[in-house]
Each structure stands twice: as structure tokens, then as C-alpha cells.
Amino acid sequence: MKKKSVISLVLAIAVGLLSGCGNGGSSNSTGSGSSKDKSVTVKIGAAAVPHAEILNHIKPTLAKEGIDLQVVVLDDEDQLNPALQENQIDANYFQHLPYLESVAKEKGYDFAVAGKVHVEPIGFYSDKIKSKSELKNGAKIAIPNNPSNEYRALELLQEQGLIKLKSGIANYSATPSDIVENSKNLQFVEVDAAQLPRVLPDVDGSIINTNLVLEAKLDPNKALFREDSKSPYANLIVVRKGDENKKEIKAIVKALNSDDVRNFIKKKYGVAVVPAF
Structure with a gap:
């Protein structure tokens, strides 16, 4: 009886292991596939115009690269930096460097610039x-x-x-x-x-x-x-320090600095918005 019990226990463990492997395979086939194929969600807080419109323009391009870009527009733009600080969003796009430097010094933000996109000549x-x-x-x-x-x-x-x-x-x-x-x-x-x-x-x-x-x-x-096109007030993609090196952030900046976006800006906004790349 003792020998039979040991054999039964080994068989039960083996069945359990096989069952576990089966469940894992089922999850991959019904879910998003391998980790390589899973999409990454990135939330960017933005001013409504033109920032959110430019971001929405590149969403289809990023989707093909596995990036689900979610554009968050707040009624009060002053809340976009606190939202980034508090991890409610992954990046923001509404401010130029002089403004960022002034509020970062006042509030103690530890942010980094991932890229620049456009100038809005005041x-x-x-x-x-x-x-x-x-x-x-x-x-x-x-x-x-x-x-x-x-x-x-x-x-x-x-x-x-x-x-x-x-x-x-x-x-x-x-x-x-x-x-x-x-x-x-x-x-x-x-x-x-x-x-x-x-x-x-x-x-x-x-x-x-x-x-x-x-x-x-x-x-x-x-x-x-x-202002003319030489204005130093380019609007930036801003992230928490260290995140500027993330693959998905670099992909977003690359898409924003493309010829496609340059043409979109010129066609849609004329003199009101000038590409800064």
C-alpha cells in the first residue's frame, strides 16, 4: 500500500504540472499573445489645442508599434505638472522650458525633457x-x-x-x-x-x-x-526624470518629430504653430 501511495502522489503532481502548463498556454492564446506583442499604454496630459490634436494625429502610427497612446486633457493646465508628479499620467505636453524651469524650482519637480515639438509664437x-x-x-x-x-x-x-x-x-x-x-x-x-x-x-x-x-x-x-520662428519657447514632452530613456517615450518623440507631423502642423495651423524640429 505504501508503494502504491507514493506512485499515486507522483502521478498527481505530474498531472498538476501538466495542467498548469496547459492553463498557461491557453492564457497566451486567448490574451494578448507573447509579451513582445502586448501593447503598452502611455498617458500624456496635454493642452487641448494644438497639443492634444497633434497627439491624436500620431495615435494610429503608435498603435502599429504596440503603443496605446491615451491623451488626457484637463480643464486647468496648471494641474498637468502635479498630475505628472503624482504618477497620474506618464508625460505632459503643454509647456516650454522657461515655464518648466520656473515651476520646477518653485515646486521641486524632478522632471526631464524628452523632446521638443513646436513653437506657438506669442x-x-x-x-x-x-x-x-x-x-x-x-x-x-x-x-x-x-x-x-x-x-x-x-x-x-x-x-x-x-x-x-x-x-x-x-x-x-x-x-x-x-x-x-x-x-x-x-x-x-x-x-x-x-x-x-x-x-x-x-x-x-x-x-x-x-x-x-x-x-x-x-x-x-x-x-x-x-515672435519669429527663432523663439526659444518650444513646447516640450516632459516626463519624470529617468523616463526619457523608455522605449515607448522615445518612440512617441520620434513620431512627433516626423515629416508627417511637420506637414500636419503646417497645413492645419499655418502661422499659428511652427515646428521646432
């Missing part, structure tokens, strides 16, 4: 005048109130010869208090960037980021003046 818009020469003494100009974009707006006015900033500004941070020459005595209204299109009727002019111009359905061709 421009001066007005419902009241047709050229900068029509700006009257004491004209009210609305500018963004976040540090990097405020400097960017003031720098644009300086390039146009309307004001002069003090020398030595090296951290992309300036306010109207840093203006040392203002021959037209321009008055500045500091406004949340998202509200700039809305205050346009109440001021003589407003310096607005192009993504907000597009979202507000304003005509970007009506800017009286704007």
Missing part, C-alpha cells in the same frame, strides 16, 4: 487698432501674469521698440516694474493667461499665447506682430 492682438503705430499714450496692454510668459510678452514689446527692460535679466522672469523706458507710458494689466482673449474688448491690446488664440477661435493671422 502675438499682440487688438480689437481697437490696426497697427502698433496707432497705440496712443497711456494705452492699456493686457499681458499674462505667470512669470515666464510675462517676461516673454515684455520681451516682445521690447523687440518692437515700445519699451526697454533693465539689463541683466537672465531667469526669464520680469514684470512691468523691470521696465526702464516706456515712451508711450503704456499701462499694463496683468491677467491670467486663459483670460487674455476675454479681456481683449476692454483693453487697447493683448499679448496672447497662440494655443489660447486657437481655443478662443480668434484668427492668428490678425496678430499685429508676433
